[in-house]
Amino acid sequence: MTNSIREIEGMDVLFIIGSNTKESHPVIANRMIKAYRRGARIIVADPRKVPMVKFADLFLRMRPGTDIALLNGIANVIVAEGLQNYDFIREKTAGFEEWKKTLEQFSPERVEQITGVPKEDIIKAARLYGGSRKAGIFYTMGITQHTCGTDNVRAIANLAVLTGNIGREYTGINPLRGQNNVQGSSDAACMPNVLPGYQRIDLPEIRQKFEAAWGVTIPPKPGLTATEMMDAAVEGRIKAMYIMGENPIITDPNMHHTTKALEGLDFLVVQDIFMTETAKLADVVLPAACSFEKNGTFTNTERRVQRVRKAVNPPGEARDDLSVIMEISRRLGYHMEYRSPEKVLEEYRQLWPAMGGITYGRLEGKGIQWPCPTPEHPGTEYLYKDGFPKGKVNFTPVSYNPPAELADKEFPFVLTTGRNLFQYHSGSMTRQVKAIEDHAGEPYVEISPEDGHTLGVSDGDVIRVISRRGEILIKARITRRVSAGTVFVPMHYREAAANALTNDALDPDVKIPEFKVCAVRLQTAS
Amino acid sequence: MVKVRIDGKEIDVPGSITILETARRNDIYIPTLCHHPKLTPFGGCRLCIVEIKGMPRPVASCTTQVAEGMEITTSTDAIEDIRKLVLELILSDHPNDCMVCEKAGSCTLQDLAYAYGIRDNEFPGERRTYTTRDGNPFIERDLEKCILCGRCVKACDEIQGVEAIDFGYRGFKSKICTAYEEDLDCEFCGQCVAVCPTGALTGKAWKQQGRTGGLREVDTVCPYCGTGCNITVHVKRNEIVRITSAEDTANEGWLCVKGRFGYNFASSPNRLTKPLIKRDGVFVEAGWDEALDHITARLGEIKAQHGSDAIAGLSSARCTNEENYVFQKFMRAAVGTNNVDHCARL
Known part of the structure; x- marks a missing residue:
């Protein structure tokens, strides 16, 4: 997030696109409701009638995968009506005129054809967002999990800089991170192309800094992303994997492909708190401590580093991940001897200036938001107050390309996937909670009443959902949440895994899979 | 700025806030039951009444805004008599079962009964009796302990935006229920549980596990989504028995169903407790040394052979x-x- 969660309540317009905030980030939704009660206007763009729609002035029910057309269409109207922020464009951006030309093809009429959103609503959205200078955009995986995920984000950025809705309090671009420490894992560089703090691994001066600190030579070539690792494993280029606290069998697209990849490995280690579907395929399984059982820090979606404190001891012989990794490293001949997690942060903050001022001592209380370069620095509530790191920010022309797989005669429905309120991600934690299982323990596919009627499927019927990659048996839930032609399956349930169906086509830039759109066929089970 | 006088103390107040808020900011105690700082005022319980010079009757301080020159008295014999009467009336229709109540020790009503020395029921008569009717696995409702303060209704509407519950019926039959008493359509965030001043709403999983205050408390961060809600984990011996969140946290004390009620995966009997090595397709328990040696040997071999x-x-x-x-x-x-x-x- 460029803003803080607190700032949401001071925004005048909230544009929520591809985020089921009320179910995936319920407490952030509470802030949005606070803004709503203060009089903020809310726009929700989503293929599904997600619960936040209840609070929306405007619901743009778009076809899955048509975000770029919608965003460009809104930008086009903003420019046509002169709602852009001329001062901001002149002072802080480059490439406006060239970009503007690319918008011409996104007339409200054509965008209506592509997205299914009535052109009047596109114009209303443009006037609402473009007419405000205290507007925030919120998105999650509904934007990013597409083969055009990077371009979707660029289209959002264009909209924000067009209106100057970034770099001030109460206005910005806010991807809501879906997992407790996914921000921190990225910051700490569990990523193949950067070293801690997003410092590029292909730059010799960056590598030298880390090599001096670590006393080793760091390979200069970026590695493989998670999704590429699975392809490489199938092709035999990856022989061994060490998986710490992940469950890719459930969370990766195209489950059969993932299973084939992991089964084909010469050696697989899984370190986890439960015998997950992934752990079952391992050669060695190590019992880990969960976050209630260890000390450390998490970084939340607003870049706030907060203390995690040990409340209970791990069960049996389970150990915290830190001590396990240090021990294996030592046995492989590379010594990492941190006496406590605090010592790790001490090293980490020396190597990443934005974290430089963050110490355990300062984290008592409410935590600190990075960038926080010095021990005196209070942390940063919102980004780009003093301009953009590169000086001027570019408008990036973004063209609309349809999803990799579209509905056709053979597979006439579009499947989109996501979370529900009660379960979490691969379910390895929540599915062990009896109360949650009692209430939301059964997988389901959301089908519109129209499609239910046409197919002769009633609420509660077990049906077969089939894609080019796999099929599942699952209960139908007839609901107006989805519109005709679209179905939704939550990702959490191993016994009817959404990812047995999903497409593993990737975004060419960041290799994120297209979880949000694939083609399926529905069949009554009898 | 307006100038007011509370209990003889002159106070400058910025803008339009209530008498109660002014008093709280200046550390002047006024008892309340229905008031909650994060919810709109209700003026239902009448415990917060104060006297204002020139006004013929006491007023509810939670719904009355300060005005220039107001002279406010928060406690007189007459006011305390009324407060005690109100409490006696509430308690006359409240189960006297603090010894088994989950909320004992952190119950506002119990604290007030203690402060006003109320033990006997001054108003014997008809009592509200309810049979429990809820199939949900998260929230325990005991309507006999409900004092109709309306905090849960406001939290559900104002904070959560769900409006699952409201006041139903009138007078003695008043109760908090769903529309037409149909099935509960609820997100089970438990905000209502967090704001309930009595034992009317509690967590099902908390039952007889230990009351607030009697447990070890550890402040940490929720293990689920990226919002990073601050939680307080209540621990009995080596088991988590409850999760709460303080009002002054970054998340303002609000949590969701997973954060508030989804903690006992940690003590699940299905947790992995020993290293396992697969031999002939079957997992066999191993010691840590054996498992780690095996891992380092295999990783070493693969690195040597394939890079x-x-x-x-x-x-x-x-x-x-x-x-x-x-x-x-x-x-x-x-x-x-x-x-x-x-x-x-x-």
């Missing part, structure tokens, strides 16, 4: 910053590859 880039590592967003830092350092420095990633894309 470092034949090995890949996945870290986790469920792990701490420190563990993630050390994991990528391990992959890069000890294994010698940049094949390291986590689930940010998934």
